[in-house]
Amino acid sequence: MHRSRVYAILIDTPQDEAGQAAAFWSAALGAPTEPEPTQPQFVSLRGAIPGLVTAIQSIDDAPRYHLDIETDDLEAETARLIGLGATQVGQWQECRILRVPGGHLVCVLPVESDQATFAAQARTWP
Known part of the structure; x- marks a missing residue:
């Protein structure tokens, strides 16, 4: 069994627009940057969405949104999502x-949040 959330x-956001995007989202969501x-490619928007880290990521590609899923077992969570139809x-x-x-992107990463938050909010998978 493993857990994820x-x-x-x-x-x-494309690199040349990341500064403007950070300023826009900061003002729009009332969240300081x-x-x-x-990791200079990231600018956090503190408190923008309660319970979630929210950030601007400077990329060398088209604009998009993506979710990060943290897990205590990278292999198991990646396999679970591939079994549901994702492709690495x-x-x-x-x-x-x-x-x-x-067509959306999802990143599966090791646990980043504090252990108490992860324990309280993660779902358990077989």
Whole structure:
């Protein structure tokens, strides 16, 4: 058995528009921006969506949204989602990048939230 939960929603934005997108979403959602010092491609929108990390991600591609799913077993969660119809299209560090039916991206990553939050909110899968 393993556990997983939606951890984050990312607003993927072309690199040359990321600053403007961060300013827009910050004002639109009333959420202050906070650059991620160790990962400069991310700008967090603190408190934008309660219970979820929300961030602008600078990408070298077309704009889109994607979800991050955190799990205590990367292999099992990736296999579960592939069994539901997703296709693995890449990997970045430990993160598994999946394209799900409908064309959206989902990233499966190790647990990022604090253990109490993960324990309280994660679903258990066989």
